[in-house]
Amino acid sequence: MAIIETRDLTFRYEDADSDALCGVTLSIEEGSFTAILGHNGSGKSTFAKHLNAILLPSGGKVYVGGVDTADESRLFDVRKTAGMVFQNPDNQIVSTVVEEDVAFACENMGLPQEEIRARVDECLAAVGMGEYARHAPHLLSGGQKQRVAIAGVLAMRPRCIVMDEPTAMLDPSGRAEVIHAVQKLNRETGMTVVLITHHMEEAALAHRVIVMKQGKVALDGTPKQVFSQVDRLRELSLAAPQTVQLVHALDPAGTLLSPEALSVEECADQLMKYLEA
Amino acid sequence: MNEVLRVEHLTHTYSPGTPFEKTAVDHVDFTAHRGEFIGLIGHTGSGKSTLIQHFNGLLTPTEGRVLINGEDIHQNKDMTRAARFAVGLVFQYPEYQLFEETVFKDVAFGPKNMGLEKDEIDRRVRENCRIVGLPEDVLEKSPFELSGGQKRRVALAGIFAMEPEVMVLDEPMAGLDPAGCADVFRFIREYHQKHGTTIIFVTHSMEYAAQMSQRIVVMDHGKILMDGTPDQIFARSDELLAAGLDVPQVTQVFLELKRRGINVDSAVYTVEQAAACLRALKEGGAAC
Amino acid sequence: MLKDITLGQYFPGGSPLHRMDPRSKLLILILYIVTIFVVKGFFPYLLCVLALIAAVIVSTIPPKMILRSLKPILIIVLFTGLLNLFYTPGVELFHLWIFKITREGIATAAAMALRIILLVASTSLLTYTTSPMSLTDALENLLGPLKKIKVPVHEFAMMMSIALRFIPTLIEETNKIMSAQKARGADFESGSLFSRAKALVPVLVPLFVSAFRRAEELATAMECRLYRGGEGRTRLHSLRYGRVDLIAAILSAALCGGAIALHILL
Secondary structure (H helix, E strand, C coil): CEEEEEEEEEECCCCCCCCCEEEEEEEEECCCEEEEECCCCCCHHHHHHHCCCCCCCCEEEEEECCEECCCHHHHHHHHHHEEEECCCHHHHCCCCCHHHHHHHHHHHHCCCHHHHHHHHHHHHHHCCCHHHCCCCHHHCCHHHHHHHHHHHHHCCCCCEEEEECCCCCCCHHHHHHHHHHHHHHHHHHCCEEEEEECCHHHHCCCCEEEEEECCEEEEEECHHHHHCCHHHHHHCCCCCCHHHHHHHHHCCCCCCCCCCCCCHHHHHHHHHHHHHC | CCEEEEEEEEEEEECCCCCCCEEEEEEEEEEEECCCEEEEECCCCCCHHHHHHHHCCCCCCCEEEEEECCEECCCCHHHHHHHHHHEEEECCCHHHHCCCCCHHHHHHHHHHHCCCCHHHHHHHHHHHHHHCCCCHHHCCCCHHHCCHHHHHHHHHHHHHCCCCCEEEEECCCCCCCHHHHHHHHHHHHHHHHHHCCEEEEEECCHHHHHHHCCEEEEEECCEEEEEECHHHHHCCHHHHHHCCCCCCHHHHHHHHHHHCCCCCCCCCCCHHHHHHHHHHHHHHCCCC | CHHHCCCCCCCCCCCHHHHCCHHHHHHHHHHHHHHHHHCCCHHHHHHHHHHHHHHHHHHCCCHHHHHHHHHHHHHHHHHHHHHHHHHCCCCEEEEECCEEEEHHHHHHHHHHHHHHHHHHHHHHHHHHHCCHHHHHHHHHHHCHHHHHHCCCHHHHHHHHHHHHHHHHHHHHHHHHHHHHHHHCCCCCCCCCHHHHHHHCHHHHHHHHHHHHHHHHHHHHHHHHCCCCCCCCCCCCCCCCCCHHHHHHHHHHHHHHHHHHHHHHHC
């Protein structure tokens, strides 16, 4: 079942000359892990902001959990269904204590105290930050802060979590922490994940990769389908992962080797085949 | 080669004598020569950010000396000030330091502080804005009207225009998309070629370091762990992984092949090298 | 310079002082301050000083930190002390040019200096042992009745807690911007007062631009986490008076009563 559906979604920013999104029709399945790739200005962040009713369509429709995001009376249902994590971890943490920050959404929902306590503990554990419950957020690393922000969104018990470049400001270890936490959530709790990113390696971990360009969907498929199209990616001025590029360089026509080599192991398998042939 | 920057037994301890005491740089010796392009690598907390702030005298060493062209920069106030201009330092996310009404004035801020003549400032601003690909008509605009990528260019031009002898760039590509990274990459290289400036390029990414530099310095726990050519550094890829650094995917693939008993060299870090090496191995059977 | 500011710093811990309800801490602090400004005389002050020392020991906060909180007010203490020393009329002890020192002068100067020191030290003890969030909660709760006359107590408390949340972030940011501008040759240390003030423009402009950007992003993030004002909000930690608060209340009443009694009797 689709949890997010957009129909011919069009959006233009005020005083802009052209549309940021031009007729995007997509549906995202419940329980899936989708990565949206693209350059700055490709419309990927604008798209993400529609999934949480931060922006409302200029044309077309967005349905989140079956609710039209333009229906103002259902705004809270939309935001409870699709939680949003932003790029800068510093600018989404409200409190000076980690657990109080995670509790923020629950407090706004008016939940009873015991319920808030239970959810806070559960969500911090889910992102592996349980032992930091009483810490001050400004002393945490970027990756840890971002995991706290994820826990704060999880506390709403959303069905889907939308992340707008959550790793752009992090160092490699912070990036790995966040991506592992997200993968685990998706795998273990069936949480739908929409990850906006410009890191290929992160997108390669998703079930589905959507590449956007100039407000349109340029490519859509499994990571293997998308990343094996070395030439098409180059046209979109994106580089395929090095593993794919290497296999492609050895066998451009793809007669002998499969270009669908995303992991180091898969690539090594193909290279063994190459050396033995 | 002429040495331009040298640090001797440099140690820096934050908040000494408090429970928060932390030695970020621990007895480091390092020399940079004229015209070199050096990649400085290390994960967060390895001490690289603390180290580079000593190069232009922003931080004072707890122990040890910093020398520019053989002269201690802390011997007197004038030398310390001169160090600011001899070593240009571009911080992470430099676009957050923009403040002037126009792009021109902002880029001119550094050169003006250097006390240069008006004509010279004008030349430097225009020339360096051209290098970073800012069109003439942007010069009179407010930097706050520009896109994120353009702001980054303005900030870079601001340091470029100081035409320092050594330029240190801390993660100049952080947060940019692949196209933006490629652009910044190109400007830095163009500037290096044009002025022969010594460049110290700080990054988390072994991939960038390998593509750009003739020499790579790896820091870990406040010390220099490795210092050598990319080939020498990548020959020790397993140690890099152990130090928590990402090595390029192709290097990882070659480590995997080695593990499977294929006689390949793990000092490979670009797709071209890897492909050439594998072709040679297939044809001649010789190790590359 | 910036790292000397200790006000608003919180040292997490599990001492009875940490466990007390922030409302009782706040009320006791007010009572204590009123007491030190009402009473006069050696013994009442001795009692107040001893009480504070006892509280510091119970709190497990290093005494060094309390002393550090006093550093920024040293000048004020000296100034008030000197002013009182020279300008209190009374029995003359000493005369030097236009200055004369009186017995009353010494007494008042010592009393004023001590009052200020106790005021700052006790307030620091409160902020050291109470997280900023629970302090604002306490304020919101204590001022709650004002909501009835349309005073935006919740909004005020929320504003304060967000300000507290962003102080360390913005201090760090200020340091970063200053370093970046110094690297471009900005000089904050020399020149006249005017040129130094002018040198701050390259720091303040980026700082404000960034603060506005942060505020905007934070507002969106808060809305996305369903914030819609104070109505219908519940809390993770609701405030509750416990046994520690009862003990503290009785002890403070005894202190206040004792100090006033000593003041009247002696």
